[in-house]
Amino acid sequence: MLLTIDVGNTHTVVGVYRGFDKVEPHAVWRVATSKRDAADDVRAKLLPLMAAAGVTAHDVDAAAMASVVPALTRAWSDAVRELAGVEARLCTAEAASAAGLFKSAYPNPREIGADRVADAVAARALFGAPVVVVDFGTATNIEVVDEDGSFLGGIIAPGVETSASALFSHATRLSTIDLAAPPAAVGKSTEEAVQAGIVLGEADRVDGLVRRIFAELGRTCPVVATGGLSALVAAHSSEITEVLPELTLEGLRLLASARR
Missing domain, CATH: 3.30.420.40 (ATPase, nucleotide binding domain)
Known part of the structure; x- marks a missing residue:
């Protein structure tokens, strides 16, 4: 299963997909973003949500994350690694470009927020x-x-x-x-x-x-x-x-x- 994580300033949205080719997520959760959370706090939030949806940490074999809160990027990455033993792929303009999903006419692509990159990738693919x-x-x-x-x-x-x-x-x-x-x-x-x-x-x-x-x-x-x-x-x-x-x-x- 694929775990996707969108860490925003106010809310963090987490989705789990049964396969890489499934457009509709199996489950989606929206939780308040706490900028003081450590990896342990993230796991404490994530585990009961996953359990309620019938998903275990062993089911997760890949993860991808967009984060606009640098202080939480590592916390969520560490939590995913400790829970599922996988490295969350971070969404950036460079990563999306290397995957052939994103190109930019922006003078400095590195300053484009991860959520903006992910939105642009999805919108172009769909529409x-x-x-x-x-x-x-x-x-x-x-x-x-x-x-x-x-x-x-x-x-x-x-x-x-x-x-x-x-x-x-x-x-x-x-x-x-x-x-x-x-x-x-x-x-x-x-x-x-x-x-x-x-x-x-x-x-x-x-x-x-x-x-x-x-x-x-x-x-x-x-x-x-x-x-x-x-x-x-x-x-x-x-x-x-x-x-x-x-x-x-x-x-x-x-x-x-x-x-x-």
């Missing part, structure tokens, strides 16, 4: 080129793959939850409000007004940025949303055409498969 990915995480990342299949660049903006947390922490009269879509753009309560600003505002911000990207590309193309809040925002977007919450894990699966 061809050009393609745009919108990843709703701690940051809202927009990745652009041009018609030649090269990673052209993208946009990084504060994420939905990041923006909401900043608002709640600075506006003393606003309490934490559930991130859900309001019934209308004009809120009839403080809660609805905040939801309109955060959820509908994010959808319109993404749509506006995507239209600017289309203008620079000189054409439209598929726009794929991923991340935990992708379905919520995409429902109110006019430019997002596909929603694949686990796109990053698919990129890691492809990277692991290319190694074989």
Whole structure:
């Protein structure tokens, strides 16, 4: 079985696949990212999740990981090695390029985040080129793959939850409000007004940025949303055409498969 790990600043998403050619994961887990975790802490989180899905450490014979938290890259790598006796393949622009899955028109490919690389790999494989990915995480990342299949660049903006947390922490009269879509753009309560600003505002911000990207590309193309809040925002977007919450894990699966 293949273990895929996407270590983000807020959440870590783990998926397990029954085979390298299986597009759908057997199980997916989302856990809070704790930047103080050591390998023992990671194992303590991972083992019960695997057990609940009927997966043992002996079932895992390969692993691939994208991490944007350097302090946790080693912790997760060590945990996987100690649990399953395998080395997790790290997703980088260099690794994906060597596997023939990624090429870049970026001046400094080494600064491209691992999650952005994995998203670009998966989106190009699934939808061809050009393609745009919108990843709703701690940051809202927009990745652009041009018609030649090269990673052209993208946009990084504060994420939905990041923006909401900043608002709640600075506006003393606003309490934490559930991130859900309001019934209308004009809120009839403080809660609805905040939801309109955060959820509908994010959808319109993404749509506006995507239209600017289309203008620079000189054409439209598929726009794929991923991340935990992708379905919520995409429902109110006019430019997002596909929603694949686990796109990053698919990129890691492809990277692991290319190694074989």
